[in-house]
Every structure is written in C-alpha cells, then in structure tokens.
Amino acid sequence: xxxxxxxxxxxxxxxxxxxxxxxxxxxxxxxxxxxxxxxxxxxxxxxxxxxxxxxxxxxxxxxxxxxxxxxxxxxxxxxxxxxxxxxxxxxxxxxxxxxxxxxxxxxxxx
Amino acid sequence: xxxxxxxxxxxxxxxxxxxxxxxxxxxxxxxxxxxxxxxxxxxxxxxxxxxxxxxxxxxxxxxxxxxxxxxxxxxxxxxxxxxxxxxxxxxxxxxxxxxxxxxxxxxxxxxxxxxx
Numbered sequence: 659x660x661x662x663x664x665x666x667x668x669x670x671x672x673x674x675x676x677x678x679x680x681x682x683x684x685x686x687x688x689x690x691x692x693x694x695x696x697x698x699x700x701x702x703x704x705x706x707x708x709x710x711x712x713x714x715x716x717x718x719x720x721x722x723x724x725x726x727x728x729x730x731x732x733x734x735x736x737x738x739x740x741x742x743x744x745x746x747x748x749x750x751x752x753x754x755x756x757x758x759x760x761x762x763x764x765x766x767x768x
Numbered sequence: 769x770x771x772x773x774x775x776x777x778x779x780x781x782x783x784x785x786x787x788x789x790x791x792x793x794x795x796x797x798x799x800x801x802x803x804x805x806x807x808x809x810x811x812x813x814x815x816x817x818x819x820x821x822x823x824x825x826x827x828x829x830x831x832x833x834x835x836x837x838x839x840x841x842x843x844x845x846x847x848x849x850x851x852x853x854x855x856x857x858x859x860x861x862x863x864x865x866x867x868x869x870x871x872x873x874x875x876x877x878x879x880x881x882x883x884x
Contacts, residue, residue, distance in 0.1 A: 692872075701861050701875040702812065745811070754800055754865040756873060760811040 661685055664746050664759035672767050675736045679762045681729040681746030688757075690749035691722055693731045695742045696761065702745055705731075736766045771795060772864050774876030782884055787849045789879045791818075791862030797842035798864035802873070803835075806859040818845040818862075852883040 664681045671677050683691075694702040706713060708720040708729050719732040729746055746759035771794040779787050791801055799820045804812040816837055817825040824837035836848040849856055859880050863873040 699859070699878075699880070701878045703875070704872060707872070754802070754873065755814060755817065756802070756863070757814070758812045 659684060660760075661757050662746055662748050662759040664762050666760050666762060668763040668765055670765045670767055671736055673736055673738060675766075676732065676734045677736055677764065678733075679731045679744055679746075679764075681731075681759050683727050683729070683746075683748045683757075685748070685750060685757075686727060688727075688748045688750060691729050692747040692749075692756075693718075693720055693729075694745040694747055694758075696745055697742050702747075702758075705744070733764075736764075738766050738768060740764060741766045772862065772874045772876040774862055774879050776879060777877060778880045778882075780882045780884065781852060783853050784851055785883075787852055787881060789847045789849075789860055789862075789881075791845045791847070791864070791876050793843045793864045793874075796864075796866055798845075798866075799842060800865060801839065801845040802863045802865075803837065803845075803847050804861045804863065806861065806878075812861060815847075818847075820845075849881065852881070854883045857881055857883045 662683050691708040693705040695705045696702045706715050706720050708722045710722050712721045717734045721730045743761040743763050745761045748757045773792045775790045801818040803815045806812045815830045818837045818839040820839040826832045839845045859878050861878040862876045865873045
C-alpha cells in the first residue's frame with residue numbers, strides 16, 4: 659500500500675462546477691499536510707496547507723481528518739485555469755521529508 | 769518570498785555522459801535540500817536528502833554512486849548523474865525547506881534530462 663494515496667482521475671468538470679479530491683495517508687505519525695498544484699512540465703507550487711481545523715482560501719477549502727487519516731480539497735466555481743494536477747503531500751514528522759501522492763488530474767471544460 | 773533556482777533547466781546528452789544539476793536557495797539558507805525525480809504522468813519520488821557539511825541520505829533503491837550529491841554551502845546543492853543512460857531521462861526537481869510552522873518547502877523549477 660502506498661503511503662499517500664489519491665485517485666489519479668482525470669476529473670473532467672464544466673466551468674462553474676464544484677469538485678472534491680480526497681487523499682488518504684497511512685503513517686499516523688505524519689504531522690504536516692499540504693495540497694500542491696502542478697502544471698504540466700512545471701514544478702509543484704503550494705496551494706495550501708491543511709489544518710485540523712480546516713482552512714479556506716477563496717474558492718478552495720481543505721480539510722484534515724486525523725482519526726481517519728484523510729485529507730480533502732474542495733474547489734468551488736471551477737475556472738479553466740484550475741486545470742492542473744493536484745498533489746496531496748504529507749510531511750513525515752520533523753524530518754522535512756515530503757511524501758507525494760500520485761496526484762489527481764483536473765480538467766475544467768468550457 | 770523565498771525562491772529556489774535550478775540550473776540547467778534542460779539537458780540533452782549522450783549516453784555515458786555525466787550531468788551536473790545545481791540547486792540554489794536564493795534568499796534563505798538551507799542546511800537540508802531534497803532531490804526528486806518525476807517520470808511522465810507519475811508522482812514525484814524522493815531520491816535523497818542533501819545535508820550541508822555531511823553525506824547525503826539516499827532513499828531505498830537509489831544508487832548513491834550513480835547519483836552523487838554535494839551540499840557545498842548553505843545555499844547550494846548539486847546532483848551529478850554519472851554515466852547517464854536513457855533510463856535516467858526524467859524531470860529532476862530540488863526543494864529546500866524554510867523553517868517555520870508548516871515545514872513548507874520551496875521547489876526549484878526542475879531540470880529536464882534527456883539521455884540519447
């Protein structure tokens with residue numbers, strides 16, 4: 659079993675739709691959680707950190723459920739520019755090591 | 769904000785050549801940097817942890833004699849792919865963490881290596 663698992667998609671959604679991505683992690687000692695966005699042939703860029711209390715940034719909402727070892731990302735009112743691969747990232751304890759999920763591809767259609 | 773640079777951005781070389789990739793943190797010091805490899809449509813795979821002033825720590829299955837890492841200063845780590853072969857063709861990305869609440873890491877723009 660992979661340490662961080664995501665549905666690879668692709669998710670094809672119309673503009674304006676709401677879409678949700680899920681991610682599970684297996685290491686209960688994981689301490690920090692992130693969603694990164696990666697455009698084709700580019701480096702990952704931080705979208706948002708994920709906290710137990712949940713956090714929201716504009717159209718994006720992230721949630722963490724430590725008991726179920728589950729992270730989610732909700733995108734509301736999808737834009738064409740949201741098309742990308744969304745990477746779930748887990749930090750192993752205090753080592754700064756990032757473990758990446760395989761990523762979920764999103765394609766927003768006009 | 770913090771920035772990490774990588775050089776070169778693209779390399780095309782013949783089989784058997786050694787290729788050096790540089791990773792620099794531009795406005796902060798990084799005692800630790802990370803090297804990743806990404807194959808097409810695959811996730812980033814951590815190759816090794818580069819430690820300033822000491823040996824790199826390699827992930828399981830990564831050949832340390834093949835992928836030489838040198839962390840010469842607090843702002844520079846280099847990855848040398850020795851005697852590159854076509855199967856080494858990949859997207860190599862470095863990252864550097866900035867100390868703080870979330871252990872956030874900043875990624876370089878990546879180096880696309882093509883070995884003919």
